[in-house]
Amino acid sequence: MGEGTFKIQIKGRVQGVGFRPFVFNLAQQLNINGTVFNDAEGVLIKINTSKDKANSFLETLLKNAPLVSIISTYEIEEITQQNFTDFSIIPSKLNGNINIPLTPDFAICNECKEEIKDAKNRRYGYAFTTCVKCGPRYAITKKFPFERDHTSLSDFEMCFACEKEYIDPANRRFHSQTNSCSDCGIRLELVDNTGKPVDIDQQKILKKAATYISEGKILAIKNTNGYLLCCDATNSEPVEQLRQKKKRPNKPFAVLYNTIEAIQNDFKITTKEKESLNSTIAPIVILENTANTRFATQATAPHLNQTGVFLPSSAILELLMHRLKKPLVCTSGNIHGSPIISENEIAQEKLSVVADYIIHHNLPIQFPQDDSVLKIVDNEQILLRRARGFAPNYLADNPNCETAILAMGAHLKSTFSLVPNNHIYVSQYFGNLDSYDVLERYQKTIKQQLGVFNCSPKYILIDTHPTYQSSILGKELSQSYNAQLIRVQHHKAHFTSVLGEHQLFDSKEKILGVVWDGTGYGDDDAIWGGEFFIYKNQTMKRVNHFEYYDWLANDKMAQEPRIALLSLLEKENRSYIIDKFSVSEYKIYTKMLENNVLKTSSVGRLFDAVASALNINDINTYESEAPMLLENCALTYSKSYYIDFLHNVDFDTVPSTLIIARIITACREGFCKERLAYSFIYTLAKSIITLSKRYNTYTIACSGGVFQNRILVDLLSQLCKRNKINLKLNRKLSPNDENISFGQLMYFQNIKN
Numbered sequence: 088m089g090e091g092t093f094k095i096q097i098k099g100r101v102q103g104v105g106f107r108p109f110v111f112n113l114a115q116q117l118n119i120n121g122t123v124f125n126d127a128e129g130v131l132i133k134i135n136t137s138k139d140k141a142n143s144f145l146e147t148l149l150k151n152a153p154l155v156s157i158i159s160t161y162e163i164e165e166i167t168q169q170n171f172t173d174f175s176i177i178p179s180k181l182n183g184n185i186n187i188p189l190t191p192d193f194a195i196c197n198e199c200k201e202e203i204k205d206a207k208n209r210r211y212g213y214a215f216t217t218c219v220k221c222g223p224r225y226a227i228t229k230k231f232p233f234e235r236d237h238t239s240l241s242d243f244e245m246c247f248a249c250e251k252e253y254i255d256p257a258n259r260r261f262h263s264q265t266n267s268c269s270d271c272g273i274r275l276e277l278v279d280n281t282g283k284p285v286d287i288d289q290q291k292i293l294k295k296a297a298t299y300i301s302e303g304k305i306l307a308i309k310n311t312n313g314y315l316l317c318c319d320a321t322n323s324e325p326v327e328q329l330r331q332k333k334k335r336p337n338k339p340f341a342v343l344y345n346t347i348e349a350i351q352n353d354f355k356i357t358t359k360e361k362e363s364l365n366s367t368i369a370p371i372v373i374l375e376n377t378a379n380t381r382f383a384t385q386a387t388a389p390h391l392n393q394t395g396v397f398l399p400s401s402a403i404l405e406l407l408m409h410r411l412k413k414p415l416v417c418t419s420g421n422i423h424g425s426p427i428i429s430e431n432e433i434a435q436e437k438l439s440v441v442a443d444y445i446i447h448h449n450l451p452i453q454f455p456q457d458d459s460v461l462k463i464v465d466n467e468q469i470l471l472r473r474a475r476g477f478a479p480n481y482l483a484d485n486p487n488c489e490t491a492i493l494a495m496g497a498h499l500k501s502t503f504s505l506v507p508n509n510h511i512y513v514s515q516y517f518g519n520l521d522s523y524d525v526l527e528r529y530q531k532t533i534k535q536q537l538g539v540f541n542c543s544p545k546y547i548l549i550d551t552h553p554t555y556q557s558s559i560l561g562k563e564l565s566q567s568y569n570a571q572l573i574r575v576q577h578h579k580a581h582f583t584s585v586l587g588e589h590q591l592f593d594s595k596e597k598i599l600g601v602v603w604d605g606t607g608y609g610d611d612d613a614i615w616g617g618e619f620f621i622y623k624n625q626t627m628k629r630v631n632h633f634e635y636y637d638w639l640a641n642d643k644m645a646q647e648p649r650i651a652l653l654s655l656l657e658k659e660n661r662s663y664i665i666d667k668f669s670v671s672e673y674k675i676y677t678k679m680l681e682n683n684v685l686k687t688s689s690v691g692r693l694f695d696a697v698a699s700a701l702n703i704n705d706i707n708t709y710e711s712e713a714p715m716l717l718e719n720c721a722l723t724y725s726k727s728y729y730i731d732f733l734h735n736v737d738f739d740t741v742p743s744t745l746i747i748a749r750i751i752t753a754c755r756e757g758f759c760k761e762r763l764a765y766s767f768i769y770t771l772a773k774s775i776i777t778l779s780k781r782y783n784t785y786t787i788a789c790s791g792g793v794f795q796n797r798i799l800v801d802l803l804s805q806l807c808k809r810n811k812i813n814l815k816l817n818r819k820l821s822p823n824d825e826n827i828s829f830g831q832l833m834y835f836q837n838i839k840n
């Protein structure tokens with residue numbers, strides 16, 4: 088059998104995940120000579136062997152590829168004979184166009200966790216222990232391909248022992264680009280809030296930190312993705328202090344645990360939730376409290392029966408939690424509404440106002456990110472915030488499409504999407520662009536990513552809302568890049584985001600789009616937020632919406648559920664809520680109602696109105712407080728006597744005022760608020776089924792922030808199963824405005840009208 092040379096090209100997430108060492112070892116085992124290297128497309132392998140052996144080599148490779156890698160495509164072909172005398176890894180050369188995905192950060196793996204707690208191991212207590220399977224990637228990337236010299240680690244030279252691991256094929260740190268140890272690596276520094284050093288002894292710093300936390304102090308800690316503010320979750324005093332200093336009276340904090348067993352003791356947890364917590368993403372997962380939950384739950388997440396919980400994502404947090412052995416409140420290190428801080432000087436200046444002590448380190452962070460947040464409903468994930476671990480993972484390949492495209496996203500939950508090559512990247516969550524700091528971070532990251540890919544956009548996509556900061560910036564960028572500017576309506580983008588995630592554009596049947604959120608600029612100048620569309624053959628049409636009602640007092644309406652309620656109440660019922668306002672407020676708002684022209688179909692505000700009608704919340708202290716409290720209230724309803732407030736109502740547009748009127752009546756008749764809250768959500772789920780039948784559709788695609796509601800998603804999926812309807816939701820992206828940038832892109836690429 089003749090021997091030849093075979094070239095194997097692997098594309099996908101294959102750099103920075105230990106792929107080359109894996110290929111090397113496989114070749115050694117099979118006694119095959121050749122080379123492997125990172126190229127502009129992914130990983131390129133050349134081997135000397137027979138055709139049969141080359142194919143079985145590829146087969147084994149695909150079957151056993153590293154867990155954190157994602158292979159999107161592969162090719163094998165015979166090329167001109169080349170002679171190799173061994174198998175070697177060739178360092179990368181940067182050539183021409185880069186066509187590979189950026190790699191997200193990976194949470195610390197179990198082997199590394201063991202090593203840092205083993206007094207006999209040379210990495211005992213080293214807070215930046217990583218291996219080919221774990222550690223920061225995106226956070227430290229300066230340019231492509233993913234080689235040490237192209238990351239923040241380039242400032243650190245490997246010591247002899249690390250170098251030995253790096254070149255030893257049998258070692259699990261063979262070609263680990265982030266390899267370092269306490270002799271040659273990153274150093275911690277503990278200072279007080281005046282900047283005075285407290286300790287530089289690496290073994291003592293985290294021990295001291297744990298002691299301070301136990302004593303009730305607040306600490307700022309630089310993790311590998313940015314600073315965190317932390318305090319003892321079992322002591323309500325520092326938690327309250329943290330709230331005061333951060334000017335965050337009620338918004339829930341996440342809680343870090345040291346082990347999954349400790350979480351299981353404190354919460355109701357499903358297999359799927361456990362898997363998610365233990366995954367290489369290590370996100371914050373929202374879990375239901377139990378009677379055993381042993382920390383200061385009311386200080387941590389006021390009025391809620393759920394807590395965002397997570398496990399250490401890095402060696403530094405693992406070591407701290409190992410010493411502390413109790414739950415720790417952990418929140419992004421920022422000051423009210425600004426982005427997570429990642430630079431030492433800024434942290435010292437800004438976080439010292441909140442923290443008693445600060446732990447810095449000397450690893451520069453290129454792309455800071457918050458921790459990701461999700462919940463599991465009906466055994467599937469719903470993202471609430473997509474950041475560390477998920478972003479900027481590419482979502483889909485982008486074959487035969489023009490590049491480069493930059494989609495600017497929305498405003499309150501801003502993200503951007505970039506198509507620099509054959510991949511689509513959706514950025515991490517940035518937050519509210521009204522904040523100057525957030526806008527600056529968003530702008531800077533766009534520039535940085537364009538730089539990483541060395542591309543300039545030909546098309547820039549923006550929301551039709553004229554005053555979104557993302558639209559304004561998009562317009563400016565389109566001028567400076569001489570790019571074509573394209574506007575995409577907000578709710579249509581939501582709809583196409585789901586169609587895109589599930590690749591439904593080629594569907595033969597028509598699809599009902601259900602898009603419910605707080606606000607978005609509508610084609611008729613009204614504020615949309617309760618929309619129904621039909622998609623068919625690359626076209627989409629708005630076919631229905633929630634009844635229009637008055638939009639009052641601009642942004643105030645989103646902050647004050649009582650205003651939404653006032654707007655949705657029939658005149659004769661207004662006296663019912665007069666006590667929610669001062670005399671002059673009531674006068675002003677009712678006067679406004681008489682002359683108002685701006686209308687809305689917002690389901691987000693309808694949720695607010697119901698929360699106010701049930702006396703759950705009249706004024707929000709953080710975004711989405713009312714719907715969260717309403718969901719929490721409904722979750723405590725354990726019976727199954729739901730009311731459909733639209734039973735036997737033959738409606739054209741979904742009648743929000745009628746729903747409110749019926750809830751008020753039921754409330755007066757003495758029905759408990761838990762049952763009414765649940766019934767309201769049930770009514771909404773039923774209305775989707777009603778309209779699906781009316782339009783004769785068997786696939787429904789839902790998007791918008793309202794679909795973060797656990798009960799709505801749960802009830803809707805039950806109803807869909809019963810009615811043999813296919814239900815599609817955002818899964819890889821959050822249902823909220825974080826998906827707008829991806830939706831804009833999908834609209835641009837797939838919709839004709």
Ligand SMILES: [Zn+2]
Nearest residue numbers: 196199218221
């Ligand atoms: Zn590891």
Ligand SMILES: [Zn+2]
Nearest residue numbers: 246249268271
């Ligand atoms: Zn070292």
